[in-house]
Amino acid sequence: MYYSLLAGGKRIRPVACLLSYDMFKTKQDRKQEEDSLEERYKAVMPTAVSLEMIHTMSLIHDDLPSMDDDDLRRGKPTCHVVYGEDVAILAGDSLLSSAFEYAIKYTPIPSISGENKAERLLDVVGRLGASVGNIGLAGGQVMDLECEGKPSEEVTIEDLRWIHLHKTAALLKVACASGAILGGASESDVAKVETFAEKIGLAFQVADDILDCTASSEELGKTAGKDEMVDKATYVRLLGLEGAKAEAQRLTDEAKECLSEWGEEADGLRAIADFIISRSN
Amino acid sequence: MYYSLLAGGKRIRPVACLLSYDMFKTKQDRKQEEDSLEERYKAVMPTAVSLEMIHTMSLIHDDLPSMDDDDLRRGKPTCHVVYGEDVAILAGDSLLSSAFEYAIKYTPIPSISGENKAERLLDVVGRLGASVGNIGLAGGQVMDLECEGKPSEEVTIEDLRWIHLHKTAALLKVACASGAILGGASESDVAKVETFAEKIGLAFQVADDILDCTASSEELGKTAGKDEMVDKATYVRLLGLEGAKAEAQRLTDEAKECLSEWGEEADGLRAIADFIISRSN
Numbered sequence: 001m002y003y004s005l006l007a008g009g010k011r012i013r014p015v016a017c018l019l020s021y022d023m024f025k026t027k028q029d030r031k032q033e034e035d036s037l038e039e040r041y042k043a044v045m046p047t048a049v050s051l052e053m054i055h056t057m058s059l060i061h062d063d064l065p066s067m068d069d070d071d072l073r074r075g076k077p078t079c080h081v082v083y084g085e086d087v088a089i090l091a092g093d094s095l096l097s098s099a100f101e102y103a104i105k106y107t108p109i110p111s112i113s114g115e116n117k118a119e120r121l122l123d124v125v126g127r128l129g130a131s132v133g134n135i136g137l138a139g140g141q142v143m144d145l146e147c148e149g150k151p152s153e154e155v156t157i158e159d160l161r162w163i164h165l166h167k168t169a170a171l172l173k174v175a176c177a178s179g180a181i182l183g184g185a186s187e188s189d190v191a192k193v194e195t196f197a198e199k200i201g202l203a204f205q206v207a208d209d210i211l212d213c214t215a216s217s218e219e220l221g222k223t224a225g226k227d228e229m230v231d232k233a234t235y236v237r238l239l240g241l242e243g244a245k246a247e248a249q250r251l252t253d254e255a256k257e258c259l260s261e262w263g264e265e266a267d268g269l270r271a272i273a274d275f276i277i278s279r280s281n
Numbered sequence: 282m283y284y285s286l287l288a289g290g291k292r293i294r295p296v297a298c299l300l301s302y303d304m305f306k307t308k309q310d311r312k313q314e315e316d317s318l319e320e321r322y323k324a325v326m327p328t329a330v331s332l333e334m335i336h337t338m339s340l341i342h343d344d345l346p347s348m349d350d351d352d353l354r355r356g357k358p359t360c361h362v363v364y365g366e367d368v369a370i371l372a373g374d375s376l377l378s379s380a381f382e383y384a385i386k387y388t389p390i391p392s393i394s395g396e397n398k399a400e401r402l403l404d405v406v407g408r409l410g411a412s413v414g415n416i417g418l419a420g421g422q423v424m425d426l427e428c429e430g431k432p433s434e435e436v437t438i439e440d441l442r443w444i445h446l447h448k449t450a451a452l453l454k455v456a457c458a459s460g461a462i463l464g465g466a467s468e469s470d471v472a473k474v475e476t477f478a479e480k481i482g483l484a485f486q487v488a489d490d491i492l493d494c495t496a497s498s499e500e501l502g503k504t505a506g507k508d509e510m511v512d513k514a515t516y517v518r519l520l521g522l523e524g525a526k527a528e529a530q531r532l533t534d535e536a537k538e539c540l541s542e543w544g545e546e547a548d549g550l551r552a553i554a555d556f557i558i559s560r561s562n
Contacts, residue, residue: 001415054378057374061370061371061374064367064370066365066366066367066370067367067370084347085347086345086347086348086426087423087426089342089345089347089348089370090342090419090422090423091419092374093338093339093342093373093374093377093413093418093419094413094414094415094417094419094420096374096377096378096413097335097377097409097410097411097412097413097414097417097418097419098410098411098413098414098415099410100381100406100407100409100410101407101408101409101410101411101414102410104403104404104406104407104410105407109400116399118397118399118400118403119390119399121403122385122399122402122403122406123385125381125385125403125406126381126382126385126386127382128378128381128382129378129379129380129381129382129383129385130378130379130382131378132374132375132377132378132379133375133378133379133382134282134375134379136375136378137374137378138371138372138374138375138378139375141371142368142371145367145368
């Protein structure tokens, strides 16, 4: 569990969660809390950590021999290479279930903003659960495996979109929604950051497909060029390299549009959107 | 997910949860709700279902080729035999995460008994998370796999106890605790039903070891005689068949002692304790 969780990574999901919280729990609200980051994010940090635990679980299981069979992740040998398949499966199961425990155990309910504080935390944990299930990560991965079994020309851009909305965007969506909910956001504002997250989730995956064919394994910390090797349907294959780049830019612009009502308090999330398509790994 | 969840089974964990609820949410409390079972158990049924989802996940993953490599479960071919290893792993992941979503989504908070209703549901979900983690199911399974790697004479009764307290008793413990919490129990009463559950959890495993060498695969719905075949350390091996039977009886008696303060409202849980050692599968 520690080996994979602490192997590094970009921490985009937890960061998106904290920045989404910042949009609603504004400077004015927090006056007295400014002394430390720990104090500033105490209502949301446990959920941010849970998101990374869940994401790490999905990487450990996706890398297994019966799934994507990868031996390099975050620049290190994958969990099952080091500890064996059995322990890797159990480490993932334990990270997943502990994520729910962690968010509940370490979130001080009075520090949550808005009305119905305990209900807000229940909402967050329920959404975390949904994001991994059959209409979340796991469903996206099943569809991904099914499409890999087909000739790549039979896979449409709609199939890819469905896969990535569930496999990648679902967890980013709950990351942004959770931060907003714990920061005291209204339902309609939560919906706006969710749409933002869906767009950057799709952009993230388009950027991943671009990086897979333009960056080295060393830069990526995982096996590069793998998509072409296994004849996988990707945005690059369907749209061409330039077409994919334009698609990523379009999604990022649309994402930022969702935040047009907010001023500088949303600059953090806007920066995440830019980072996602300009990153080199 | 449906294939394994609806394959039958004894449903001991959800039943224990409902019966524990009955101990606290007494007849008097429910007067007006007596018209249907659905109404009677509406505060606790979603959690009972979650418990079975989590238990089913643990069976699917334990049966995988890299773990216990079993091809028969609940009288049917195991999940990975029917759907492949990749889908079986994802079905387990999805059942696990959906369990948390399910308990939160379908529990009507006002129907929970006692003070701080939303906090009670958070407590239940947090305990569910802990029961699967590194000091729960997953930890118990890792230790089990480690002990299987050793000559059986090096495994002590304390090792076995630790494995079963985590692998088997942890989920029964949260089953009984959850029912009590949602029924409005005090902390000290929750602790009493937890001790009850630990004892019957251990008795359950002793009975399992006995059945493995006395019943047929047909009766069990899973491969019989497997423990001896793989030279596994069991209570029967360590204590002999008669010694194991005496141990199961002792644990059951101690379990019932934990409920001595209660009258007929605890008869349901007492019946579970008796069932656990008298069952034939």
